[in-house]
Amino acid sequence: MAEAIWSVGKVAKRCGINVSTLHFYEQQGLIHSWRNAGNQRRYKPEVLRRISVIKAAQKVGVSLEEIKRAFESLPNNRTPTVEDWQQLSKNWQQMLDGRIAYLQKLRNNLAGCIGCGCLSMTSCPLYNPDDKLAESGSGPVLLDQAEQKARAQQDPSASS
Amino acid sequence: MAEAIWSVGKVAKRCGINVSTLHFYEQQGLIHSWRNAGNQRRYKPEVLRRISVIKAAQKVGVSLEEIKRAFESLPNNRTPTVEDWQQLSKNWQQMLDGRIAYLQKLRNNLAGCIGCGCLSMTSCPLYNPDDKLAESGSGPVLLDQAEQKARAQQDPSASS
DNA sequence: GCTTTACCTCAAGTGAAGTTGAGGTTTTAT
């Protein structure tokens, strides 16, 4: 059941994704394979873990670019060790904690602000684009680019 | 300070978005405006609230299409009342609770699973694409399409 | 009054994350 060598089709089926997606991920440098005599892709079981991580990260809004960078922080061209995954997992957990905190804050704002129907534009935090509903506390590794860019180009002293 | 009529430029600046984005949102039916004598857009302050909601929803991964549908569930062609916003906020909160639960589950899985470096493909929940790390508990209104589609075409009794 | 700034429309472009299709080769099953 747990074979040592996998074909694209098997991996795709196992992970619930398309073969074309595997081609795409490989092209993007997110996963790796070697070829058999007939030029067909072959995978180590390790690839399943990678894809799981990709999918999990995507679910929480991390871009492929960031995921790639996170992977690259693992010792290159070597099957990640237990310690490697632990390190990755540490970064990921910080990011997740940040997201959770963000969502909770947002939920509270919705309850207290949209819910109440207030139209006070000066006090309502949802009206204020400069209030980032801060994601502070998240690890640096996986903070998305767009957000960092937005942060950088924003006048810190803006107000209506 | 809190004017009763807004121009595109003012709204854009206040919300921290581009004028072109406002054009785009209007085209998509997410916001509304009327025109002055010179064909320029004019907005009620209400639009600020709408945009805040759009931005908040986007942050948690809700598509514009869904946001539009949520807006359409509000009584049509009428400025939403306090009760209308409260209803929307209720649906939103359920969705947020679902997301939070999902993130927490994911974080725990990462800690217990990637972290440990286990390679047991039969027991590791991250390996199993059929384990949706369930978002159960989220409200129906804002669950995203893709997920519902995925759910529908999935054998409910799947397990590795 | 004039010039600068803000606004208008419409079409086309962008980037992310894939998907689809054509045309051909390899593997597997019978």
Add this chain to the structure above:
DNA sequence: ATAAAACCTCAACTTCACTTGAGGTAAAGC
């Protein structure tokens, strides 16, 4: 041995959420 299923490449297409640009009009500031 042969047919079906799986695989290959490469280019083009798709959707989402915007952005950019061209060519022109309206409003505001001095």
